[in-house]
Amino acid sequence: MSLAPRAVLVHRRTEYEELLARHGTHGQAAFFLSSRGRSIDEVVRRHERVAEALRGAAAAVPLTWRNSRVERADLDRFLFGPEDVVVVVGQDGLVANAAKYLTGQPVVGIDTDPGRNPGVLVRHRWTDTAALLRAATGAADRAEELTMVEAVADDTQRLLALNEIYLGPPGHQTARYRIGPADGDDPGEAQASSGVLVGTGTGATGWLRSLWLERGSTTPLPAPRDRRLLWFVREAWPSPATGTSRVSGELGGRQGLRLTVESDRIVVFGDGMESDALELTWGQSVRLGIAGTALRLVT
Template structure:
């Protein structure tokens, strides 16, 4: 007999909860904000809206289903199951934080603060939860397949991200490495032959998807004046940029930007003591590579299944 679906509610601590954890009481938190020209009233109202949305989402889960909750800080220790339906309650960024730990489970994004969040990934209200859960398990709804990026190290460490993956030195200082591309048709690399690796010193490499094209990736794209267009969220295409490559007698700057399609990859071999690889800003959950190790970055085989 197959298991009943499990609704996994993903949330994060509100600003009010973080203030209480730091200052101990409502009064002390209010004094702290007042001393900085802010009022705690709006913070409390946002907290109340978040808690109300969580209650409404939990109440919409069918009685025959199983249920679970996980806070953002615990995502890297939570075991998602194939039969899960993941309900992200919060901001767009929380969907991205969750996506890297999934393996194709349907995701429902619930916006707890309409008008304050862009609503790119959290597209629904808590009142829609029951209908969305039915659609996720009966095939009655539409699902957007959002391209993800994946890094695979030579020691089998693996990391996925929805927006972008960053490779560089801890603290964003100068990283030294060899960079090359390959696999399938060559990537659109600026400079000399794409298959040849180049030694570089830079403040890191960013590889991003169409979903990440509204954030960090877009800022680099605009800064470089790249002639090609940014990918869309479902496009099987990645863009990559080297940040502040430094020319020297032993390091070059001919490979600083490019595009990757399916079957193509960017290869980086470490030539310094330590390089970290993290996705979607979650630097605390990173791969760590040391001298001589290599990592391949390309389109992930798994995409994010966002219920619409």
């Protein structure tokens, strides 16, 4: 007997909740903002819109389903199951934060602040939740498969990301490593830089695009469903021991990029979640390429 579907509502603390956690009461938070020439009213209104969307999305879950909630800060400790339908209530970035912990479960994106969020991944209003849940579990496949990027270390540690993966120093030091193709006998080029970014078509509206523009790259940016990645080295430094001839490229199909660490420590994290990073030390290597898993975004 198969389990009933489970709706997992993913959310994050609002700005208002963060203010209350820091200042204790509404009055103290309001005084803190007013003393700096700002009003708490708009913050409260945004909080109320999020609360309304969460209540509405929860109420739309069928009575025969199971349901659960998880906050962004707890995603790395939450166990998603194969029967789950993930309902992300918030901003586009929250979809990316959840994506790295999924293995093909359908995702519904609910925009809590239309007009303020770009709505690239959270494309729907909470009033559409019931219809989207039916679409997610219906016979017809109503999901777009968005390409993801993965990093696999030589000790089997693995990291997934929807927008981009960054590899670099944990602070403001210089990262030293050797970079080259993942397959073949090419030893790669020794480099010193502030890090390497490998991004997808979904990430092509953010950090990846800024590097692409800065370099004046003529390689077309990938679309979210393209099985193609772009990578850029940030601020590579030329010296007698380090080069700058391999600072950008494209990965498609089974192609991979290999980075071998030649400094004390390098961190590898995805979609801005540095709190959930891989840590690599001198001599370790990591392979980057297109992930076998895609984000299934319900439309």
